[in-house]
Amino acid sequence: QVQLVESGGGVVQPGRSLRLSCAASGFTFSSYAMHWVRQAPGKGLEWVAVISDDGTNEYDADSVKGRFTISRDNSKNTLHLQMNSLRLEDTAVYYCARAVTVVHAFDIWGQGTLVTVSS
C-alpha cells in the first residue's frame, strides 16, 4: 500500500543541523511532488517546503528560507529535508506528504518525526 515513513528526528541544540528523510513505497515516487509540513506541539499545521517530481522546482516558507533545503533521490524513493541553523521555534513534528503535482493539494501523509530544538 502507499506509505511514507519519516526518520531522522531527535533532540538537537540551537544552531545545529539535522537531516530528515522520508521513505516512499507503494507508488511511483518520481511521478509526485513532495512536501514537508510541520506542527509545533499543541499548534496547527505549517507548510514548510515542496519539491517537484523531477526535483527541478522548489518553494520554501519564509520561516525556513536560507536554512532548510528540500531534496529528493528518485532512484532511492527518498525525500530529504536538510535543516541548518536550527532555532527553538523549529521544534515540531515534521510530516512528509505527497501531491500529484506542485499545483495539487497533498493527499497522503507520513506518520511524522519529532524534532526538538533545545539547549
Add this chain to the structure above:
Amino acid sequence: DIQMTQSPSSLSASVGDRVTITCRASQGIRNDLAWYQQKPGKAPKRLIYAASSLQSGVPSRFSGSGSGTEFTLTISSLQPEDFATYYCLQHTNYPRTFGPGTKVEIK
C-alpha cells in the same frame, strides 16, 4: 500570503448532530481548497479536495462546498469517530496556508 480563517475554533456536538465548519480565504482561491481531519497523535487525513470532491474511502456524511473565498465542511450526522480537529488548506498559491483548525468535541 493568503490568510485562511476558520470558524468556529471549537464546537461541542452530540452523536447524530449536523456540523458545519466554515473556512474563509483572504483572497479568491477558486476551488483550490482541501479539508483534513486530524486525530491526536496522528497524521492528517484528507477528506475533501477541490472544495467539494470526496476523497476515496471517506464516508459520504462528509461534504464540502464553496468557491472563491468562502467554503464549508459539513458532517451530516456526527459519528463517534469524527471527533477530531479539522483544517482547511489553500493550494492556489505558495506558500500553502492552513486554517487554524476547528476542534470538534463530544457534548
